[in-house]
Amino acid sequence: MTELELMEELGRGNYGTVKKVLHRPTNTVMAMKEIRLELEESKLNAIIMELDILHRAVAPEIVEFYGAFFIESCVYYCMEYMDAGSLDRLCGAGVPDPVLARITHAMVRGLHFLKDDLQIIHRDVKPTNVLVNRKGEVKLCDFGVSGQLEKSLAKTNIGCQSYMAPERIQGESQNNLGTYTVASDVWSLGLSMIEMALGKYPYPPETYANVFAQLTAIVHGPPPELPPGYSQETEDFVALCLRKDPAQRPTYAELLEQPFLVNDKSREVDMVGWVANAIEHRDTHRTVSSSQTDAPPAVAND
Incomplete structure (x- = not known):
């Protein structure tokens, strides 16, 4: 984690967040996904094995996987940042x-x-x-x-x-x-x-x-x-x-x-x-939705 510079949050879900980060040693922009875990050791070992498979899944149609690390009850894995x-x-x-x-x-x-x-x-x-x-x-x-x-x-x-x-x-x-x-x-x-x-x-x-x-x-x-x-x-x-x-x-x-x-x-x-x-289109729609959200409601308790 000390090698990473946090840039912005890309998404958030029930199991954690995805953030855009810069890996300083290689100057590589990555997407870092955090998954909160409350699992016994056997399941953690299974995830480690699965992450190894991800590391070997190299193909043009698969997001590149850079690696993963654990901190306490969270697993973080870093992958190719897809900018759209x-x-x-x-x-x-x-x-x-x-x-x-x-x-x-x-x-x-x-x-x-x-x-x-x-x-x-x-x-x-x-x-x-x-x-x-x-x-x-x-x-x-x-x-x-x-x-x-x-x-x-x-x-x-x-x-x-x-x-x-x-x-x-x-x-x-x-x-x-x-x-x-x-x-x-x-x-x-x-x-x-x-x-x-x-x-x-x-x-x-x-x-x-x-x-x-x-x-x-x-x-x-x-x-x-x-x-x-x-x-x-x-x-x-x-x-x-x-x-x-x-x-x-x-x-x-x-x-x-x-x-x-x-x-x-x-x-x-x-x-x-x-x-x-x-x-x-996405950004325009987002701007319109945001302005509508910011507008005062017609009925206070609606």
């Missing part, structure tokens, strides 16, 4: 078809690498865990460590967004967890694509009476669909990911052979321009 932030904050204006293909292609390549090269299943695929930089690069983060520290269903409350596949929701509600497979992450990928296209989470909690109604809709209702304006290739790809029967969902290798991603290889996409516009 997480994808969930960049898709407020929606994501056009070619950009959606480019982002999805990077996600599938990253997930395929983790599974085939390191035998890791991400388990927490969602826009929050996809980071972007101003160069237009798209990279996965948060696989295997912090995601596994949180119990997805037990921590769910009204307003929480669930990217769990229907079979996972059913399994957890029946305490029958079974074996987590790639198919569950493929569902989460499809749901993330819908969110990018809509610019919002596809199962908005405000439309359900409670969280159980929301989860019931995910399990038993029809899967969400893309809004108008996307190609047939895109619609077909999303429909494959969101098949209710996990046995019918494609593998990553099969997804990479779909026309939606094959055609992306030969297409020119201005990712730098899209990121710049997405950041401008």
Whole structure:
């Protein structure tokens, strides 16, 4: 910690914070994530082993991991700083078809690498865990460590967004967890694509009476669909990911052979321009929201 200069806070959650830091010895800007732990020694050892895997997960579609250290009941790990932030904050204006293909292609390549090269299943695929930089690069983060520290269903409350596949929701509600497979992450990928296209989470909690109604809709209702304006290739790809029967969902290798991603290889996409516009939209929206928050309420007790 003495080698790090704290610059600014990037995010805060139930389990800790993410801060932008400067590593003085190497003059490298990093993102440092703090996770508060109250675990017995065996679980700490498991996390150390997992962090070692993160250190070996080197691929263009994976956020670079620099290392980790412990201080008392906290683990800190340092990773590549992605200066455009997480994808969930960049898709407020929606994501056009070619950009959606480019982002999805990077996600599938990253997930395929983790599974085939390191035998890791991400388990927490969602826009929050996809980071972007101003160069237009798209990279996965948060696989295997912090995601596994949180119990997805037990921590769910009204307003929480669930990217769990229907079979996972059913399994957890029946305490029958079974074996987590790639198919569950493929569902989460499809749901993330819908969110990018809509610019919002596809199962908005405000439309359900409670969280159980929301989860019931995910399990038993029809899967969400893309809004108008996307190609047939895109619609077909999303429909494959969101098949209710996990046995019918494609593998990553099969997804990479779909026309939606094959055609992306030969297409020119201005990712730098899209990121710049997405950041401008995000910051403008944030400024408007802030000014509305600062305005005096119409009714004092409202």
